[in-house]
Amino acid sequence: MRDAELTRQKILEVAADEIHKQGFTATSLSCILKRTGVSKGALYHHFDNKLELGYAVFEEVYTPQFLEAWRPAVEVEDPISGLIAFFSSYCQQADLDDLMCGCPLNNLCQEMSSVDEGFRVRILSLQQQLNTLIASNLDRVSDKLRDGVDTSQAAYFMVASFHGANNLAKSSRNTELFEKVIAELCSYIKSLST
Amino acid sequence: MRDAELTRQKILEVAADEIHKQGFTATSLSCILKRTGVSKGALYHHFDNKLELGYAVFEEVYTPQFLEAWRPAVEVEDPISGLIAFFSSYCQQADLDDLMCGCPLNNLCQEMSSVDEGFRVRILSLQQQLNTLIASNLDRVSDKLRDGVDTSQAAYFMVASFHGANNLAKSSRNTELFEKVIAELCSYIKSLST
DNA sequence: TTTGCAACCGACCGGTAGGTCGGTTAGAAT
DNA sequence: ATTCTAACCGACCTACCGGTCGGTTGCAAA
Secondary structure (H helix, E strand, C coil): CCCHHHHHHHHHHHHHHHHHHHCCCCCCHHHHHHHHCCCHHHHHHHCCCHHHHHHHHHHHHHHHHHHHHHHHHHCCCCHHHHHHHHHHHHHHHCCHHHHHHCCHHHHHHHHHCCCCHHHHHHHHHHHHHHHHHHHHHHHHCHHHECCCCCHHHHHHHHHHHHHHHHHHHHHHCCHHHHHHHHHHHHHHHHCCEC | CCCHHHHHHHHHHHHHHHHHHHCCCCCCHHHHHHHHCCCHHHHHHHCCCHHHHHHHHHHHHHHHHHHHHHHHHHCCCCHHHHHHHHHHHHHHHCCHHHHHHCCHHHHHHHHHCCCCHHHHHHHHHHHHHHHHHHHHHHHHCHHHECCCCCHHHHHHHHHHHHHHHHHHHHHHCCHHHHHHHHHHHHHHHHCCEC
16 A cells, blocks of 8 residues: 555654644644645544544643653652753753744643643543652652652742743743742752752 | 723723633633624724734733732732731632633633733833832841742742642643642742742 | 455534625714 | 814725535455
């Protein structure tokens, strides 16, 4: 056959990029078709409709990307310093264009979670997976943490702050400001350990 | 004359509500016209186009609303406890519908700051005004703060975390989770004072 | 060699969006 | 009473969106 799986992957890849940059609603299928060179008929052969394409992008592109990005940060001997190193290196490598696009999860959460239930549950599931990943690794070194730290609550707080920092960077178009907020986040994380 | 200012205010009010709930792009003029009972001609008499209407809503509705909501929290003798009380009461009064809509500033920041320069500078300006408001009031009681606290950085961090908490609440549709993140934010704020 | 069907094609459809424009009306100024 | 114009009206325009559908093509199995 004319490699159907390749076609599907090509659509998924371009759609992921486009949704990341423009948002889901603002992403037009015609733009995806133009960039991929795929016809509308082919796209609708692989995906029932735009929404299903969005779900597939979320599940097959964003979710693994996201979890694999965070995993190394916490699956080290000392997740506290691992998280600090993760945020710090993110600051250094991220240029303005990256910051302007923001985090796909954060973007979709903002745009779609109050509009479409299918997106909402997928976003929530990813957020819970991430929270479990962080919290369980913090629990692993609980003897090194301050007394009375709720690790799940702290993990949610860290991710929320990180997303908030991304939003700020978006409007300020200022990497320094982003770095400052991340610096404050790191000092908070430090304060969790004894 | 047929009260032109009233017409303008009616449009502004409904548009503010609609943009808050649907987002700027998803807000249709025809919906605003239906709700206000104003004709398209009248709307275009008062505003050059949709974008200018959006700017007017931001400047004349959101900006004052926002600053007046935060001001009492920091313009008290002890801004630390003022902020904690502000966040706590926000938690209690906010129901699920409020949380689903989110904060207009946060929403627009996410949706428009990377798409339209006019929105971006207005959002940035409001963020800086808010930062100044918080930081200057923290400076006022700097003798009661921990050594080495960068008040502007801390203020940006608080607002970023608050917005992040709103996003989380949106996708989780869970006020308890929101309260948890806010609780963690309050414990961070407490840690700023000696 | 024929047949069957997954894969693909693209013209076309209905709906809605923002925006335009020639005409009407209310009411203040003269 | 007349005039002038800000305020208002709504039919209409173009552009684009997601989605449909009858037709075509390439490949593998029979």
